[in-house]
Amino acid sequence: MQLESVLIVYTIAFVLLLPILFVKGFRKKLRKKLDYSIYYIKYVLGWIIGINGDIRMGKTSLMSGLSSLCQLIIINDIDDLLNKTMKIFKYIDFNVLNDQLKNYYETVIDEKIGYPDFEKITEMVLEIYQLDGDSIHYDMIGHKKIRKLILDYIFSYYCLEIRNNFVQSKTPFYSNITHQFNLKLNLEWLNIRDAFKEKDYAILDWMVILIDELTDEAGAMKYLEDPKDESGAKEYRRKLGQIHQERNRIISTKQDVMDEIKKFRNLTHSNLVIDERVSTLGNHMWIYHLIEFVCNIPILLLKLFVINPIFIWSKLTRKGLSWGDIYKYYHDKTGIIRKQESKLYYYKMFFQSIGYNRYQGYKLKRAEDIERVTADRDYFDLVIPTKYCWGTYNTHYYASMQEDLLNNSTTQTSEVNPFKKINFFIKDKVTEQEQNGVGEFEFN
Incomplete structure (x- = not known):
């Protein structure tokens, strides 16, 4: 009996330690790939590096x-x-x-x-x-x-x-x-x-x-x-x-x-x-989902014992409150829902930040080989920490152009009236340039 108890304890301990060992081993493997990526950059790529690829490939x-x-x-x-x-x-x-x-x-x-x-x-x-x-x-x-x-x-x-x-x-x-x-x-x-x-x-x-x-x-x-x-x-x-x-x-x-x-x-x-489009590794989001399940338990209890009874009472008294309206009230006020969501937000950001980006493609020995299908290609597989790749640059560099265009414009848009009578024989006087979208303008 005592032997069986010891075996049960060791089995439970092993099951609990198994995810930790898996995470540690996987991260050690990613670290080796990162070390190889650094070696590849330092000793293979040279001093002038050109990165090519289709839009949104990374x-x-x-x-x-x-x-x-x-x-x-x-x-x-x-x-x-x-x-x-x-x-x-x-x-x-x-x-x-x-x-x-x-x-x-x-x-x-x-x-x-x-x-x-x-x-x-x-x-x-x-x-x-x-x-x-x-x-x-x-x-x-x-x-x-x-x-x-x-x-x-x-x-x-x-x-x-x-x-x-x-x-x-x-x-x-x-x-x-x-x-x-x-x-x-x-x-x-x-x-x-x-x-x-x-x-x-x-x-x-x-x-x-x-x-x-x-x-x-x-x-x-x-x-x-x-x-x-x-x-x-x-x-x-x-x-x-x-x-x-x-x-x-x-x-x-x-x-x-x-x-x-x-x-x-x-x-x-x-x-x-x-x-190949950039992918992410090693952020262990499965751990986050376990944490998410635990953090959502208080919210589930709030729905069962607070929101649902109020909703049922609203139906009985014909006050007309929908379940969504009641939930939105408790969500928007400071309370358990916002507190748990805030925790989950930072937990998720943490797990995303510890991940690695994976970039796959090939290196050409000569620039002209880009258009040659039969050219010699050295394939690369680089692994770089996510925090080194994302969040370091402005992904919408030209966003201010939208503001300049709107501020410079003298027109406004409005809702379409589908019942307005359209005169097909008398058209607005629009110059040929305006029809073709040709004009001169400057950005501030």
Whole structure:
């Protein structure tokens, strides 16, 4: 009898633990897929990534997800650089140096002096710690000047601890990595020769540059205006890795794939084509549904013992109250229904936020292969946390156009009168332009 009781207890414990073990194992599997996705982005995709696909396939959310993972890669690379520098200069107290740098950078920001002069700061550090900037550090493979090592350290420390922003975009993007909105981007800055002439350039190092199809003003036909690349747009893409010392990435989205090909030919390192709609994994909504069932019990009791009796009494006394009216009264007032619904809302948002987005498609080795059915394709299957993909950008970027159109309009709509007599022989005087919907207008 005692043995049977022990077996029953262990069986119940195993049944209760089984869902927990399932969830833990499944999330561990998703984490491995995320690690592979980071590896794939860092070592396979290259520095310039183009995302292509039909409308509502998940291009912009994938761009957001790739941006977030690229930010993690940048932060990890900066940490590696800082730690490597600390290993080289073992006699420097980096606690003291970091405090000095932080105080200096904060002074620069507070006094609005502008962008820090890193060359000047480097010379100050070399002088304080009596280092010869022109001496060579040999790491058994290559050579690098001490001045360059110190310059890289103080600049990377500034990017990580002070700037703490690794995205530039014309479209507003919120980073769930740094919890900040992006820095501004003018697409004209990518035309580096024009930017140099106009002294108008502000693309920083350690950055992910996002170019969304909504704001990409360099249309397919503009490449014809600059066949010799006098603006420097193609040159910038060709030399991106060297200009930014392999610290920057460009991610762009396009629905019209050939538009990108005509502009930059094979200057995009990876052309990703999404051929399946984005899906979600690992949010464990079955747990939410169990919680929902428990939370709805008080509401069910309210319906049985409060709303239903009132409804029956209303019918008997012929007051004419419907069940829906009675429920709406108790729903809209502060009480048990709203309290439980509020709980369920946040529970649901929590479970959705812990999920992962899955993106499937193929990567083309050459841009021209997009139109070739028999082209070699490397298929990808990327898994990225949902919070890195959704809720980071404005899904209705042009919504203000509706407000501008209505405010600018002098007409109003009204309900149709189906009984109004229609005169088929006398028509309103409407110009041919108005009939064809042709006219000039401006958006504010």
